[in-house]
Amino acid sequence: MTTVEQLQLDNIAKNDHQIYPLLKQRYSPRIFSKQELTKNDINRLFEAIRWSASCYNWQPWRFIYAHKGSEGYDKIMGCLSEFNQKWAGNAPFLMLAAYKEKNPEGEENFHALHDLGLSLGNLTVQAEYMGLGLHHMAGVDWKKAQKVFNVPEGFHISTAIAVGYYGGDLNDLPNELQDQEKAERTRKPQEEFAFEGSWK
Template sequence: MKPADSAVPLHPLLAERWSPRALDPGTELTDKQFLALFEAARWAPSWGNTQPARFVAGRRGDETFEKLRGALSRGNHGWAGNAGALVLGVARRVNDEGEQLPYGEYGLGLAVENLVLQAGAEGLVAHQMAGFDGQAAREAFGVPEDYEPLVMIAVGAQGDAAELPDRLAEKENAPRSRMELDRIVFSGSWNEPTF
């Protein structure tokens, strides 16, 4: 556990959420846990209730999981194989009338955060990744051109950081950090800190 060093107490789901790479290769997601991830994502807010988030999901050992893993970058391919599930997050970009759908990426981001927090509520962890080949994923699953693969998520149970290669174990054991609030929240004018 690496709880957030926050200015005020946060809900445990937020304070304890982090993105480990050390995943337990022996843990399998139950059907209920797997379903709960996507039920949480489904109930995320979206602009005009357009619900732009789509997912391709596989559990370790199935064909979908292996195809998703095949699209990962070399740096993610190894450790992510221990995940109980791999999930590709895809944003819808065009509506039924063929017009650009605004805020699709934002809607996918909200849905993914719901998925990640639900994973925490299920006693699991999730690690979001940009290190994957979106075109390879598109081709592997026949993702239409009006949808954009944007994120891959590894979900599982936390494992032992000592099992990771040295450079990843070092990242795993490093303290969590964020910019201070005075650098990200302003009032009055830009760069005038609120806190």
């Protein structure tokens, strides 16, 4: 039987070239420890976001977050896709990530989504450093979320994120998701996305 500890070891990236250990260890769990996030934990995560790079330092990212057992948590759960609802309730903490669509001059900020992605990269590495797993989810009904949370015009909810300390019980997942959790991780070779001199 696969234990969570064995799963974490199995999920360490089998990289072709040496990289920073926290990046090797990162994966997207669907099970989590029951341990709750403290106020200090949350502050540390958002401080990592706060110091992310952004175009002209506009910092267009915005987040809505909630602890399990709260009304906000249930609202976020209600905006997730049916597939994500099967497992996301294992996380003690949920977030919605959004970005501001226009710059301070009122023009479209073409780089806002890029900057949100940079902030989530910072968040991910900081979380890994703290022993927290993140599972970023595209499967969220953003239009519903905009209404449920009264998101002001000019802001766009993009993704949801499940957060929790690594751990938990594989049996908390349906059988088909247990298989996915134990599946070998794969990535495209560098040659398929990094081209020197010209597009190939």
